[in-house]
Amino acid sequence: MATVPFSSDPEQDPRVRAVFDDIRATRKTDFINNMWRALAFDPALLERTWGEVKALMATPTALDPLTKEMIYIAVSVANSCGYCVHSHTAAAKAKGMTAEQHAELLAIVSLAAKTNHLATGLQVPVDEVFDLGRGA
């Protein structure tokens, strides 16, 4: 189920085709996952979203590719996005995440959630030394 229609031939639209071609070339695969097929209902939104994902996640930057995927998974879990957890876990495995690293990622994510809820339940006041914005 989805909240937008999935076209049977989204690549009839040349803007969609250009994005899909770039996804295939960037990822070196013919597979286009449903996120991009759904976004094809609005070519401008598809272009902007892919452009942003490509620039940050499929381009060499300060952090290594696997670390970036694990951070992405962490946020997706905390935001309860089932689709995103699936797609980025698959991406992390494709980038070499071992079962041991996966288990440790889940252990950290769930421990963080635990102490997040403890700190919020206790309403712990922020220590002065944590203020890195002095002068603000």
Next chain:
Amino acid sequence: MATVPFSSDPEQDPRVRAVFDDIRATRKTDFINNMWRALAFDPALLERTWGEVKALMATPTALDPLTKEMIYIAVSVANSCGYCVHSHTAAAKAKGMTAEQHAELLAIVSLAAKTNHLATGLQVPVDEVFDLGRGA
């Protein structure tokens, strides 16, 4: 402000003192941040929470210490825990996180939040190939 009383001398309780001593020895600092002072209202909860944090975050494991802190920050941001964002950002900086890495971490966290909301708004069906639990 907090939802529990902060004792002026929590280390009168020997269980609290033992945990605080272990925090000081593990982190090689005399500073005990407010999270632990707040948890001191219940020594058993303090012991269990510190034990868990120490085992995962202050002990060598499969992931390197800075990666672990960045994952912790990512979850804390998504769960809107201000205290946790402050304390783990300070910890990440103490472990060498550069301004460039910090900016990239925030860029990934916020991009993930963006696509999390897009995927949820579109109710994108999960692709069959993402199913890693076949046999379930």
Next chain:
Amino acid sequence: MATVPFSSDPEQDPRVRAVFDDIRATRKTDFINNMWRALAFDPALLERTWGEVKALMATPTALDPLTKEMIYIAVSVANSCGYCVHSHTAAAKAKGMTAEQHAELLAIVSLAAKTNHLATGLQVPVDEVFDLGRGA
């Protein structure tokens, strides 16, 4: 799947029947969606919930009907309620939401999520001029 039993004939209960009849009359359709069928397990909860939704969403108020549905969708996405995203997107389309408006709604929701996470990650202090509650 659901956490409450769905009765095969919930309208045997006159209180359920009265609510269902009012839903049909208000929406000018015979269709009763699953939210109300699930709530029928407790007629009092069904009555109060429908009464509140009807008063705000199915009655002329300060905001126009489509704007109200788009606000409802925005909250439902941020709270990760798949059912609610589906039902209110269908309602918004029934009230005239175009594909262009839908795309823009999703663009705003996801941009807001992005800057929400940035502001939380940065722990930006609130500007004094934003204080609208002076005198508090």
Next chain:
Amino acid sequence: MATVPFSSDPEQDPRVRAVFDDIRATRKTDFINNMWRALAFDPALLERTWGEVKALMATPTALDPLTKEMIYIAVSVANSCGYCVHSHTAAAKAKGMTAEQHAELLAIVSLAAKTNHLATGLQVPVDEVFDLGRGA
């Protein structure tokens, strides 16, 4: 800080005065906390909100008053509402919540958050036997 102006004399409005009087009588105290002072900017919203809180939280129902406050705190922590955590923790203590019960509440809330994140990270399929809505 607040996003609405706080009137220095909100009870000049007779609808606000009636609600504040009912809060005082119901709670047997002269103290009106800031939630109600903020809501006074819109008397209709104030009336409806207080009416709903009173009916469920200040009236004898199936669950006992302290259990109800602890459930309220649990949701408020998970939704990161600092104000609500403070006000309902104060209410729970006024209704007899001991330090031990408070610590256990926080332990359950944070353990639930932990396993919530684990189950979401694992995308655990729901067991057939948990389906209580058969026939739907």
Next chain:
Amino acid sequence: MATVPFSSDPEQDPRVRAVFDDIRATRKTDFINNMWRALAFDPALLERTWGEVKALMATPTALDPLTKEMIYIAVSVANSCGYCVHSHTAAAKAKGMTAEQHAELLAIVSLAAKTNHLATGLQVPVDEVFDLGRGA
């Protein structure tokens, strides 16, 4: 679907078998739900998670078993964990939760969510009297 492989015979691993045996003995049932089958991909994570759940939820403590399950459900709903809502609702029913109590639990959870969003939208300043951490 899941993000980890489900083994067809997870109990070949003696650590998994020991945990599953303890779950069966503790719960007096042969049924092992999918959460534990999924966690079996990492026996250490399985052991720690079950140990923690058993100690808090399957052992007599200050709060009674049904109250504990209802608090667990409340957090799971607020964190949008569908699996957890299903499994803990089933557990609460097994511990005697009536339909009336279930309806009231959902009424409190949803009212709390409502006032959480109101307080956050109003940015209500915390009343001084709610500060239970003076001296901090």
Next chain:
Amino acid sequence: MATVPFSSDPEQDPRVRAVFDDIRATRKTDFINNMWRALAFDPALLERTWGEVKALMATPTALDPLTKEMIYIAVSVANSCGYCVHSHTAAAKAKGMTAEQHAELLAIVSLAAKTNHLATGLQVPVDEVFDLGRGA
């Protein structure tokens, strides 16, 4: 407090100056709020974020400016971003949001939160007719 240093003279960096000048020109005010001052720690992140906000929120599009701000507020409340709730409520008021519209916005946001939690607590199955992605 913030997790990044606030420069006392961020406009010494010509990229920051260019963005701040564009904010001033676009908004026709000399005031630069703290969000942008915080983002100035990384000029590239500042440029991209402002560019995106300007294109969607400060440029004529399919939805009118006030509707866009109200949708932004709705998401910010649900994501518990206090800074964002403050800044976008101020923006909505500057664009003409009346007290009546503000009250109704908060009423819808909080009602949506209520039914989001009800639907999640009930685990309501999505009605077939809501499937707008047939063919997927």
